[in-house]
Amino acid sequence: MFLAASHISGLHTTTNRQEVAILNEQVNQTRRKVLAATGAAALSAPFVGRAWASTIEINMLAWYGHGEPDIVGAFEEANNVKFKPKYYAGGDNMLALIAQSPPGTYDVILSDGEFVQQLNAAGYIEPLDPNDYPFDDMLHDDFMKFPGHWDGDILFSMMVRFGHLGVSYNTTAISAEEAMSYKCFWKPEVKGKVGHFDWHLPSLGMMSLYNGNGAKLWDLDDAAWEAVRERTMSLRPQVGGFFDYGGTFNSLKNGEMLAMCGIGDWITGVLEKDGAPLASVIPKEGGIQWTESYCLGKGSSKADIVKTFIQYMLSPEGQVKSAQMAAYPGNCITKGGRAALVATDRAEAERTNQVDGNPMDPITLIKDGRIHYRNIPVNQTLEDWNDFWSEYKNA
């Protein structure tokens, strides 16, 4: 019924150094440098005749926050465009919104990395030209040919940011040492105070990691899937609630929940910056990466300005805005972006460990094999996982 998940995992294996090298060769260095500067140019160059030109509306489909002034305001001003964002929560929600809309409704689509392949298979997105984007400036080789973003040599989505999910906790209730294992969710002192972000994929992925499945966390045979379900059910007495973004945010802020399963710095970071005693770490069993990527909507008549916008978001300026995003922070994916973040907001760079040489540097964690890209189940359907999630919530 669903796309064979094994096909997706197969794409992981196609990501190898040889292909990356070929890809690098494809990218013209001179052109690349010019393009890398496009973001800055997009903002600094006054738009001649702008006063007489009508504003172009760009329909965006994205997670909340991506169409807000702190991200797109400067770009709108410089390019005489206006974003009309439609926000979703979760990849399925995104697919539903696109499926219900005629082609051309959305010019630019921000997708979770693991859903790009579904977008492509359903024919909802247009190819992108790899030469338009700074692939040689990526912080990690995997980002050059991210799983599911390419179909052969055709690029369908451009990764712009990422973050890691692990143990999110209240530092007054759980120590930093305890937080280094998912075991802390079972700590008697937090009984009834462990919350879940209400989405089965990250929470069950974490249970799978705690069961020692490591890189095979999504590739579970029947026995491993049964073990994950048992492990998850054993956590149920500890659980105080299941929350969406707002509920997660509030329950952590007011101390109703002291630990949260299924999230990471993308939520606690906002509260931490506000002074709340919260933190997120990647435990020893490993963490999960969320990845956000921009796609050009099928049938869009605004491909040029969408390309400029994606270039802007990959420029150092755009990457810094993404890292400082008011709704939820995301890590830089380019070297230029990281350098700009360190130069302009050292405190945020250090808070999120985006400093070269930091042992908890998100790139180091990926290289060390402690991070696993979020995926959909390989041997079960999403419905199987959702069914269990409903059972779990009712237990």
Added chain:
Amino acid sequence: MNRFALAFRLPIIVWQGLFFLGPLFFMIAMSFFLVKNYRMEEAFELKNWARMLTRGYVWDSYWYTLGMASLTTAAAAMLAFPAAWVLAFRVSEGVRRWAIFLLIIPFFTSYLVRTFSWYVILAESGVINAGLGAAALGPYTMLNTPFGTVVGYLTLTLPLVVILQTVSLANIDQNLVQAARNLGCPPARALFAVTLPLAKTGLIVAALFCFILSFGDFVAPYYLGGSKPPTLPILIVDTTKSGQQWPRAAVVAVMMMTTLFAIAATAIWLAYRKRVSA
């Protein structure tokens, strides 16, 4: 029915046909559709019904939702009645009008905003526990519990139930109550034998509205109940979120609609049933 009467009724008939009956029939039809590759395909299969009706968690959610809506209806009816009785019989016309106006004011603001405002009051570090703490009690967990859900339901329904009960009681012919009292009927018996039967229709309609609103509410059980356990509206959202299973969500929705039709029909029958003389 003459042409003018039909013309007057036509807008509501068209409206209901387009925006209630049409979507309702589509939803029923959708419950037999299939989803392939995240896309819904027209079909007439019983697979969705077979799957959802054999899942224990669906029935757990069903009985929990039914129980919580019934509990809220009973609580709202009992909490509202003393206030409605006082407003109907013990205050001046002017005070009653002001009271009804004040009861309408909560509807000026979004229900979601009112629900979130309970966080400040019900949280373990909130207003109630701070007060109890001063008396060396608590803290008690109220958020993310069935209690929180009921509080949310009552936030939505209680003002409406008070208004409907007040209007219903205020329309009772007071001479009948006075006649009962003059003939020696004790106050309690006058209430149960005269006042309540005369206000029966309004009281039942108020309770029915309370049940319908609670049964279908997503906000309170999610934000104040912590989705623990999930109610049917939450189950619908969960089902659509994962795998685009709108047909299976439609099965749950049809279950809800069937339940509401049955309960509404029973309530209306009770409300308008003529008392059979002995």
